Amino acid sequence: MTTTPEELIAHYRLEPIPREGGLFRRTWEGPEGADGRPAGSAIVALLTADDFCALHRLPTDEIWHFYLGDPLHLLLLAPDGTTRTEVLGPAPLSGQHVQLTVPARTWMGARVAPGGAWSFFGCTMAPGFTYADYEHGDAAGLTARYPSEAARITELCRP
Structure with missing residues (x-):
C-alpha cells in the first residue's frame, strides 16, 4: 500500500x-519543568518539493528522524564556521541517515532531494521546543558568515 502526502496530512x-x-503536528510534549519548558517534545512534519524548511537554529540539540517518502537534504552551518550537507533517507547503508542529531546553535535548513516529491520526518528535542527558542535565519548575515554556501543559503531563507 502506497501512502500519499494527502493521506498523511489528513x-x-x-x-x-x-x-x-x-x-x-506536535505528537508529544513532556511535563512542564519549573522553568515552564516541557521536558521534551516531538513532532512529525511533511515537506513537499515546492516548499522548504527555512534556515533556523535552536539553543539545544534537535534529533531528526526519517519516516517515509524521498530523501531530505539538510544544510548545516556550524557555529565554528564549517558547513556540511547531510541526507535523511531510507538508505542508511548508502550514507543516508534515518536519524541525525543537529547540534545546538547550528543553523539548519532542509529541502526534498532533487527529483523527489515529498518527505515525511520527525524531530525530537529535550528539553522541549518553545517558540521563544526559534531563531530565524537572515540571508545577508548567513551568507557573510558562510560565503561558500551563499547560493544554498539564499534558497533556504525567507523573510
Whole structure:
C-alpha cells in the first residue's frame, strides 16, 4: 500500500509551520519543568518539493528522524564556521541517515532531494521546543558568515 502526502496530512491533521515552512503536528510534549519548558517534545512534519524548511537554529540539540517518502537534504552551518550537507533517507547503508542529531546553535535548513516529491520526518528535542527558542535565519548575515554556501543559503531563507 502506497501512502500519499494527502493521506498523511489528513491522518496527522498537519498544519503549516509558522515562518519555517512545511506542515507539522506536535505528537508529544513532556511535563512542564519549573522553568515552564516541557521536558521534551516531538513532532512529525511533511515537506513537499515546492516548499522548504527555512534556515533556523535552536539553543539545544534537535534529533531528526526519517519516516517515509524521498530523501531530505539538510544544510548545516556550524557555529565554528564549517558547513556540511547531510541526507535523511531510507538508505542508511548508502550514507543516508534515518536519524541525525543537529547540534545546538547550528543553523539548519532542509529541502526534498532533487527529483523527489515529498518527505515525511520527525524531530525530537529535550528539553522541549518553545517558540521563544526559534531563531530565524537572515540571508545577508548567513551568507557573510558562510560565503561558500551563499547560493544554498539564499534558497533556504525567507523573510
